[in-house]
Amino acid sequence: MQQLVQGIHRFQREIFSQDKKLFETLVEGQHPLALFITCSDSRIDPSRLTQTKPGELFIQRTAGNIVPSYGSNLGGEAATIEYAVAALKVRDIVICGHSHCGAMAGILKPEAVNKMPAVRAYLQYAEATRRIVEENYAHLTDPARRLMLTVEENVLVQLENLRTHPAVAAAIARGELKLHGWVYKFETGEVFTFDPDQNHFVPLAESASPQSEPHRSLPPI
Template sequence: MQKLLTGIHQFQEHVFASQQKFFERLADGQHPLALFITCSDSRISPNLLTQTKPGELFILRVAGNIIPPYGAVHGGEAATIEYAVSVLKVKDIIICGHSQCGAMGAILDGADLDKLPAVKSYLQHAESTKRIVTENYPHITDPAAKLSLTIEENVLVQLENLRTHPSVAAATGRGEVKLHGWVYQLHTGKVFAYSAASGQFMPLEDLSFPVEHDTTRELLAI
């Protein structure tokens, strides 16, 4: 706690004081560029990763960057998505998974989560991810390779779940919102984005602009 308190004092004395006019403008309202959905993992900092300032990202963090299909859970996830699309008018939605994801590891390992009933229930929204990996890729036996594959497949599954949300379906249908699937590697700092053209995750810097629209899966990548 002391580290947090010290950080607040440093922010107030040095950061806020030197950029007071910027922070005062933030009080007038927000106009974020994108909705950034990622895992709750403490090792991920969306603003640090994307080098964005306060007010530029609308951030939703949940275990395993899992987005339940619309209607499955009437909770904060659906409300956040709806608000970002319908009120804030974000132009892009990014679902960003990450390497060494504990939630995906628990899904693969069949971890005993009876003492964590809320976690166990929430991870059921990634059951499709588990089935895809175990049934379609039985030849992949290396644990690290299987975890990486699971992380990527989960991003795609959650993008499809995202499409079930009415606000997202309507906005993408009008061409007002684009969906992106990313995976961030903790140990290298690299970001891989799903390419609809190749059907694979590719280094973000290797992808060109703009991207082609994939009408089959509605998955877009920068």
């Protein structure tokens, strides 16, 4: 806790004083560039990763960057998404998975979350991810590759869930919103995006298309 308090003092003394004008403009409202949906994992810092300033990202964090389909759970996730699209008019939504994801490991090994009933119940919103991996990639036995593939497939599944939200579907139909699927490898700093033309995740700098197609699954390995 002492480290957090010291960090606040340092922020007020050094960071805030240097960008005082920026922070003062924030009282006028927010106009974020995108809604950034990622995992709650403490190893991910969306603003640092994207080098954005306060007010530029609207961030939603859930275990496993899970987005419950509309109507299945009208809680904070649905409200955040609706507000970002309908009120803040974001033009882009990114769902960003990451390497070594504990939630995805829990999908592959359900017994690991048996003593965490809330976690176990929440992971049901990624049941399609589990089925895709179990039924289509049974031959893939390397644990690290299997986990990474699960992370990638889950990003695509959650993009499909995102499309079920009425505000999102309407904005896409008007051509006012684009969806993007990313995977971040925090141990290397690399970010991969799903490229529908190539039908797999590629380094972000090599992507030929700025828009993800959540209806497509990864090719068999």
